[in-house]
Amino acid sequence: MFDRWTFSSHKFRIHSSQALKVIFLLVLISSDDQKLFSILESCKLSPNFRTAVTVHSKIIKHGYEMYPLLLSMLIKVYVACEKSSLARQLLTEICSFNSDVVSANLLIGSLMKIGEIDIAKKVFSALPARDVVTWNSMIGGYVKNGFFLEAMDMFKEMLGTKIEPDGFTFASIINACSRLGALDHGKWVHGLMIEKKIELNNILSSALVDMYSRCGRIEAAKSIFDAVQRTDVSIWNAMINGLAMHGLAVDAILIFSALERENISPDPLTFIGIITACSHCGFVEQGRKYFNLMRKKYSIQPQLEHYGAMVDLFARGGSLEEAYAMIKEMPIEPDVVIWRTLLSACRTHKNSKLGEVIVEKIKHLGSGDYVLLSNIYCSTKKWDNAETVRHTMNKKGIQKSIGKSWVELHGTIHRFKAGDRSHTETEAIYTVLEALIRRSRMEGYVSVRDLVLMDISEEEKEENLNYHSEKLALAFAILKSSPGTEILISKNLRTCLDCHGWIKIVSRVLHRVITVRDRIRFHRFGKGSCSCGDYW
Template identity: 40%
Template sequence: MITKCIYPDTYTIPYVLKSCAQSHALEEGQQIHAHSIKFGLSSNVYVLNTLMRFYAVCGFTHYVKKLFDGSPERDLVSWTTLIQAFVKTGFAKEAIQAYLDMCRANLRPDKMTLVVVLSACSRIGDLSLGTRIHENICYIHDIYSDVFVGNALVDMYMKCGDTDSARQLFDKMPVKNVVSWNSLISGLVQQGQFKEALHVFHDMQRIGLRPDCVTLVAVLNACSNLGKLELGKWVHAYIDKNQIKADGFVGNALVDMYAKCGSVEQAFGVFQGMQCKDVFSYTAMIVGFAMNGEAERALDIFAEMPMVGIKPDEVTFVGVLSACSHAGMVEEGWRHFEDMSRVYNLEPQTEHYGCMVDLLGRAGLISEVEVFIANMPIEPDAFVWGALLGACSIHGKVELGEAVMKKLVAIEPVRDGAYILMSNIYSSANRWKDALKLRKAMKERKMKKTPGCSLIEINGVVHEFRKGDKSHPRNEELRKVLGEMAICLQNHGHFPTSNFIT
């Protein structure tokens, strides 16, 4: 219909291309492109820019660059579109290079350019360029007070890990919108500052700003990590009340939250209610089942994936293999590990090798593990050696443990967990002197054992238990119950491995 337009001009072509870009109509856009060449309009800068934009949204970044390079005339929009095309397809370095080239060509960036190049800084963690841009625009009131630029700056500082600068800037912003708050909250969650993220969320509610989907996903993520089931449930109720669809990002975040907070049935309920599930939904549910000791159900829904046409990825397999590992399903684990490359064309990564070492090691197949590691096509890292050390600890393999420890020490920095495991191996073999020597070495290196920690929420209060911590208000009672449980276990023939130094 559009291509029947016989005499296109420099107004109609950009207009039509814009709608092609919006609907990702590749063939139609290419026809328009051919028309613009045929009618000698392709050198017009508006036509160029919309063509670049069209190919950018279709993912043909190399072609965007080719059009740009081949054009006799380029303006600020052409440069911005090029930079944007690079950022959107993950070429942040090239985006920043293009920006520097643009500055060298004596073009001054405007708000749009700055937002795009700042997002490139975020992706790549280029704090120095981001800060330089911030300093340069500090005194240009028109730009500095722009909410888009401000949001991009907050996001840049957050993603570069400079939370203080992000917070300072956020507090100074003359105009804020929901995206400003989201940038701060999501950024804090990504930096692992979950409690701070929830504080900011409460501030946001205090001023009466309504959260949107992005806010809720970030808050749910914080709940998952803090074990805040009650707040998570509140978010769920909020979603229902406001008729927000529990699909996509929101649904997946809900599944993850319930699973990580131990409410695996609730997680499954949300999962089942989702209209369009994707690989994220399935992976969250598989990992959720695996974490909650439901290996069978994890594998059941994994088996469902090919039937609904969703291809598992590397992360899905981490969930599948860890499910097998926890349930001691050696055969099944092997099969899935082999299917990764054979069926799904996925290259197993160090996490997957680690899971396999864990699986075989727990089952006591120590010589198999050694062969497995020797045949690894990639260099085994701390993840793999750590899994083997764990197996040595379970099965009391002192010599092998020592050898593994040497490997771990060679990969700096050694985490405290490795020292603890090795020290436990020595203790099990009654080699107390060696165990103590290791403890001393840890002390000299100023390492402290990260205390084991578990979180549980009862009636809206999160109870945090750390090893050796006696600060819980009902500590005495808790110890008494634990003691009773230990006696009960012993009566049934289970003895705690109390020869471990902790």
Template identity: 40%
Template sequence: MPRIPLGISQFSVTFCYYRSFFNLNKSTYNQQLLYLFTFINPERKLCNLPSYDTRSLISAINSCSSISSCKTIHARIFKSLNYEDGFIGDRLVSLYTKVGFFEYAWNLFDEMPKKDLVSWNSLISGFSRKGELNYCLNSFHRMRFEMGLEPNEVSLISIVSACTEMAASFEGNYIHGLAIKTGLIIEIKLVNSLINMYGKLGYLDIARRLFDAMPKPNLVSWNSIIMVLVQNGVYIEALEVFKLMRRIDIKPDQATMVSLLQGCGDIGVTKLAEVVHGYILSAGLDENITIATAVLSVYAKSGRLDASCVLFREMKNPDRIAWTAMIGGYAFHGYGREAIMCFDQLVERGMKPDHVTFTHLLSACSHSGLAKEGKRYFEIMYSVYGVEPRLDHYSCMVDLLGRSACLKDAYELIKRMPMEPNHGVWGALLNACRICNNVELGKEVAERLFALDPSDRRNYVMLSSIYAAAGHWKEASKVRALMKERDVARTPGCSLIEHRNKIHRFVVGDRSHPETIRIYLKLEELLRKIQNIGYEPKTEFVLHDVDEDVKEDMIKEHSEKLALAFGLLVTEEGLPLVITKNIRICGDCHNMAKFVSLTEDRVIIIRDVKRFHHFADGLCSCGDYW
């Protein structure tokens, strides 16, 4: 290609011209940009240009996406400028960190003759964005003790961000102390970063004290504390903070509402969701597609799938995320056919499903017993839609095959995986072993899970239940002893039910509720009624080798039974009962709920960690397939 004589200004404008005139996509634009910058001739030699202006160089740097293009631009800068323009050097250092070549970034930084605080901050923030805490701290140490430069809030925020990403509480405490010592703790952005860090690391009390000590928190501060409260499961306190925020006339934004809605969805209570939704409507935020999608999701997670459907139909132009959320709602409630119809409509409207869409779709097929359909979608997700299977998709498929009693196929699928299976995939196979009562494979899979995460109690409980179901009480006892030996924390099962704007919590054998006497009398009444029409306790779900009558006493006081009895006592006849459980519902409680729905003529909705169960007229929406 002949050399085109361009002046510096013409050369700079040409970059913008290529994209605006030809409407190139990003990838093509970047290729053309680098081509113009380097002026490659047929022999692929760099042509000489007298000089470059900053705008040209920055445009070229921003277009880089690989190490080879970085090196090309680096060579031109080195030849023409010798890094006299510090800003150009800073941007190139950031570029090397962006593409993951940290040693190149180090070496280039050392070569730069002019390094001020901005340069050091650029280096540190580049490492921080990649989660490279050690590089961050080494750079920070050199800046302070070799160069004698004192950090500013930008320096500390970058390191706090890396500490948050790497869950480095000790290093985070050090930076917090340094912020106090240097007086930078008054910087509101830094305090917001510290609140976020402590919240994500589980130090909620410190995060709250930092927030309370702020003389004038801004909107980001309020959003940060609400978010960390939600992330740590303190949903009621998060709502109280929101009320306080409104009282002092701080107007919430999208981030505020999405955090609150996430909290409502996690505990699955409708009243809180309705309160937040009411504010969204009054504030005119319902037109925001992100917020509308979050409302849709929270209603689905609260057992109000009907409300989710209404909201979705009212959306003017639902995007792919909204369609995916609706598919997820159907999946969580076990409505596989509806999820497939929703997926087909998404495709018909010209939208391209992504990996999340397929995760929900495969989950819907798994929870509905649609093995044939699930296999077909798994096969075409890459060949037709270009979505490469990920670990979540393999986990769904193992679950689907296991629930269909195709245990051998599930195991073979894991062996053929192109990546190393994680705890989710092995956990799905362990659950399949429980369903199929396969003790030998269950033991093998459990050992793999113990090696991956020895602190996850769910794997011990599931293996123990497999042994107990097979009558291997000695082995089941050994698993429980192993839990004690490894100090594995137990998560007690609890059930929540909402009444009069209050969340009532029950655990197994709970006698702390003010209405305990009435609750147990109601429970005895229910048991007598359903036993008269054929209910028999499924004592095989008691994982202890004790007498049968003791098993019956143990199983009849499960938390969801107590919540169910309380709900029937305090709610009007004909209204559905919605109960949320933090672990998987047991087979006996599932069986009892079916009988109670028949004798009491009630719709009972129970949400566990896996899905929703809708009980009515003696049947469950899952078809006893969960």
């Protein structure tokens, strides 16, 4: 631990004669700890260096020198107070300790848990020795914080050391492949796991089923599900959720029936999966049946996610008033996600009146809410209302969420934004895209322009739609792949009506299977139709 911290003339000097310890990480957070954090948070919002120094001294006095939450906030406060040299000095001292690897692993894990990734990375880089837990803490931390590519890079770095990955390592990296939709990477990791004779357990089996499902290979997911032991409900949940994502509600219902026959007790996640599967296929009555079954047969009380799934079920089916009634009757306070689910359905079914009511219910509007409401007005030709929403967005500085898509080719993930021209092969990509658009027009494609903000010309509206991120990703994949090769694209937002209709035509013209995984579900295009049956 630090022996002494000397504060003088708003500067401090650290004296350390023994290794830093992190035993305090195992101690429950006390009220003193919480008070110090609250004061530091105030100092960050309204920079107050003198108070920050006083709090820093109290941190030492109370023995909280290695509490990650306090240290990371203290660094931010010094930066806010324009004392970057002190922030760097504190960070350097944290990273330069020579304690045992167990303590270091605890510190890295705690930093990752609170999202302090950069500090965790610096601590990791400064360590003179690492074990498998050290690597797992970093890789797992990256995955939990959404840094999937960084997790992949660190996994590859780990393979270059003498430390062998274990089941925990593979569970994390398989999850990263799942979230990226990186099939080639996922297959490589799966093969490596077999090569290293990593024994399958419930966690790894579930992870593999989930990975192949999310990477568009539902048949491979089924094969794994059929081959492994299925004594744990998590494996059943992974299969049901995978089928739900692919819009295979009938298959999901069959799996649920098999689960019951094998006397596996479903848990709350099972019912979220099966209701979602019903929702994606318009099986309203079946979804209602499972919601009631959950309560009556299995005594599982619905949580927020279950109500959200039911609202989605009703809303997608066009029963907007029933969805709204369920929200009002919920014994739990609805969150913004549930309101947005219904708002999105109002856009689909062009119900601007209910859409206005929902917007009023959402206290903290995000950009998606304004865009949804604007789209509702545009689709119902209420241009003045849409213009008012647009002015509100501009006044508040709210930008429309940028569509992002990515495609994996030959082991590399290529990412695109709407209107992106940053790729090294931009000219060739746009040449292919424009040729596809010309060809699709000859086949009957007409742009769906209603959902583009109205303060631009019709020609500009069409150009705006032409360069959506999934179109750019598709053009690149066509440019770089052999004729007839199946293409898998992932997208961060729900795919729009225009892109959905356009890709259907492209799949017929090129005789290609094109799978798009958007924020909601999978769309498998082939021969001019989509697996969703235009219901999503």
